[in-house]
Amino acid sequence: MDTPGNLFVVAAPSGAGKSSLVKALLELDSHLAVSVSHTTRPPRGQEQHGREYWFVSPDEFAGMVARGEFFEWAEVHGNRYGTSRVGIEARLMAGEDVVLEIDWQGALQIKQLFAHAVLVFILPPSWEELEQRLRRRGEDGVDVIATRLANARNEVAQARHFDYVIINGLFETALFDLKTVVHSQRLKYAAQRRAKSTVFSALHLD
Numbered sequence: 298m299d300t301p302g303n304l305f306v307v308a309a310p311s312g313a314g315k316s317s318l319v320k321a322l323l324e325l326d327s328h329l330a331v332s333v334s335h336t337t338r339p340p341r342g343q344e345q346h347g348r349e350y351w352f353v354s355p356d357e358f359a360g361m362v363a364r365g366e367f368f369e370w371a372e373v374h375g376n377r378y379g380t381s382r383v384g385i386e387a388r389l390m391a392g393e394d395v396v397l398e399i400d401w402q403g404a405l406q407i408k409q410l411f412a413h414a415v416l417v418f419i420l421p422p423s424w425e426e427l428e429q430r431l432r433r434r435g436e437d438g439v440d441v442i443a444t445r446l447a448n449a450r451n452e453v454a455q456a457r458h459f460d461y462v463i464i465n466g467l468f469e470t471a472l473f474d475l476k477t478v479v480h481s482q483r484l485k486y487a488a489q490r491r492a493k494s495t496v497f498s499a500l501h502l503d
Contacts, residue, residue, distance in 0.1 A: 334378055334397070371400055
């Protein structure tokens with residue numbers, strides 16, 4: 298699907314800082330909209346329905362899958378996550394830039410649907426730092442943290458399939474890198490041609 302809007306897909310192992318980086322990016326870039334995913338997991342901390350995620354029951358999620366309402370969905374850490382079709386296509390066709398926070402499986406599925414989607418993987422600076430971050434969050438028990446760390450080994454190995462890799466050691470540096478990726482994508486020839494089609498037509502550029 299070729300659209301005037303750009304689609305950015307950000308993935309990372311749990312604890313790498315993906316959500317914090319995307320939230321900070323959205324505060325800096327008024328031309329970027331976030332797509333809220335659906336999940337069967339319960340809310341954590343101060344998370345709100347419709348803000349961080351649309352929290353739905355396993356039965357509701359299964360119904361959405363059966364009706365073909367997701368661009369992609371996957372099971373992660375025993376819970377299901379999915380990206381709804383509603384709104385995303387309309388935003389992209391209207392020329393808006395959209396960012397998705399999803400797991401690596403969903404990111405690769407999205408790339409098959411949107412060839413011009415930009416995949417960004419966030420890496421932790423070390424395994425030790427990732428474990429410390431998961432413990433500092435104080436949201437998960439010892440067993441859950443161990444599972445997340447074990448899954449992270451496989452998740453990190455998928456970074457080679459992404460267009461860009463950002464190491465989130467220092468938050469400010471990682472945020473600058475993420476902003477740079479977004480800005481650079483907007484200036485690519487193909488992206489400019491999609492977004493500024495009238496200018497390109499006037500200049501007889503194909």
